[in-house]
Amino acid sequence: MESVKRRDFIRKASVAAVGAAGVVSACASEKTNTATAARSTETFNWKMVTTWPPHFPILGVGAEKFAEWVDVMSEGRLKIQVYGGGELVPPLEGFDAVSQGAAEICHGAAYYWAGKAPATQFFAGMPFGMNAQQQNAWIYSGGGLELWEELYQPFTLVPMPAGNTGVQMGGWYNREINSIADFKGLKMRIPGLGGKVISKAGGSAVLSAGGEIYTNLERGVIDATEWIGPYHDKLMGFHRAAKYYYYPGWHEPGTTLELLINKSAFQSLPESLQQIVRTAAARSNLWMLSEFEAQNHAALKELVNEHGVQLRRFPDDVIAQLKTYTEEVIAEVAASDPMSKKVYESYSAFRANVTSWSKLSEQQYYDTISS
Ligand code: CA
Numbered sequence: 001m002e003s004v005k006r007r008d009f010i011r012k013a014s015v016a017a018v019g020a021a022g023v024v025s026a027c028a029s030e031k032t033n034t035a036t037a038a039r040s041t042e043t044f045n046w047k048m049v050t051t052w053p054p055h056f057p058i059l060g061v062g063a064e065k066f067a068e069w070v071d072v073m074s075e076g077r078l079k080i081q082v083y084g085g086g087e088l089v090p091p092l093e094g095f096d097a098v099s100q101g102a103a104e105i106c107h108g109a110a111y112y113w114a115g116k117a118p119a120t121q122f123f124a125g126m127p128f129g130m131n132a133q134q135q136n137a138w139i140y141s142g143g144g145l146e147l148w149e150e151l152y153q154p155f156t157l158v159p160m161p162a163g164n165t166g167v168q169m170g171g172w173y174n175r176e177i178n179s180i181a182d183f184k185g186l187k188m189r190i191p192g193l194g195g196k197v198i199s200k201a202g203g204s205a206v207l208s209a210g211g212e213i214y215t216n217l218e219r220g221v222i223d224a225t226e227w228i229g230p231y232h233d234k235l236m237g238f239h240r241a242a243k244y245y246y247y248p249g250w251h252e253p254g255t256t257l258e259l260l261i262n263k264s265a266f267q268s269l270p271e272s273l274q275q276i277v278r279t280a281a282a283r284s285n286l287w288m289l290s291e292f293e294a295q296n297h298a299a300l301k302e303l304v305n306e307h308g309v310q311l312r313r314f315p316d317d318v319i320a321q322l323k324t325y326t327e328e329v330i331a332e333v334a335a336s337d338p339m340s341k342k343v344y345e346s347y348s349a350f351r352a353n354v355t356s357w358s359k360l361s362e363q364q365y366y367d368t369i370s371s
Pocket of ligand 1: 168252
């Protein structure tokens with residue numbers, strides 16, 4: 001009986017969907033055919049700035065692939081010229097450049113713009129926060145994207161998720177971290193909310209673009225840096241400048257990368273091109289995460305076996321103290337900025353539900369089934 005009902009439901013749903021689609025497409029095509037025909041040959045040329053060095057693996061290359069996908073899907077109607085950080089504007093000035101219309105689009109990470117609006121940091125991710133899968137669920141299906149658009153509205157920008165690093169590593173240190181006191185006086189390159197946590201622990205957090213970190217670490221301008229994970233960190237050569245490689249990446253459990261687009265430039269595109277941009281952004285979001293996940297293991301093995309990197313886990317009491325500091329940092333940010341409070345309330349409510357489910361699904365899988 002149950003299966004008959006189910007089959008019946010599936011049949012009815014399918015018929016209804018096909019019928020509705022037919023009616024909608026018939027009406028829509030009559031209304032829009034003329035407009036579409038008139039605009040379909042209009043071409044657009046955009047400049048894309050990025051926070052990454054030119055042709056940077058995965059991140060910069062991903063931005064170039066995004067431009068290529070848009071070009072092919074739009075059959076040349078939207079051409080995007082990609083510039084590495086510093087080629088058109090300095091790497092951390094993409095937000096202003098796009099907001100003011102000097103470029104139409106930027107690829108970067110939202111926490112680079114904390115100085116513009118503190119709430120941007122939540123859209124990159126949060127220390128001890130959600131992983132890539134949960135972060136995507138919040139942004140795409142849990143109201144995150146709508147809040148992100150609301151946050152960028154006063155800057156005449158449209159944001160889109162366009163990449164994720166997965167769980168990061170805890171970073172490169174030139175001395176061991178055996179207790180929370182070892183953070184005192186430590187100069188570390190670490191952006192976003194994680195940087196504020198390091199400051200609370202007595203260190204000083206530095207924000208610098210990717211292209212400058214290695215030299216700063218090698219010259220002792222900084223004592224430690226976090227970046228992403230084994231694959232990218234190896235390419236950056238950090239193992240030649242610091243000995244200890246720590247995990248887990250408590251500060252960035254699934255950082256979302258972003259595209260930010262000048263709102264009037266985006267709105268001037270016909271609907272078809274807007275959808276192409278959104279679709280290519282979603283593909284970038286998946287492509288970058290997949291690349292990091294696919295490459296990290298082999299790179300970690302090479303770092304340890306061939307370069308003698310000392311792998312270390314943060315002691316449990318250090319992690320516990322960093323978590324306490326994180327809660328204090330979040331409370332302070334939320335208390336000082338209404339939009340941060342609003343975004344954090346959405347983030348934390350979503351996280352509570354999704355964590356509950358993850359404990360029974362993924363955590364159980366890792367603990368009992370995966371080996
Ligand atoms: Ca990082």
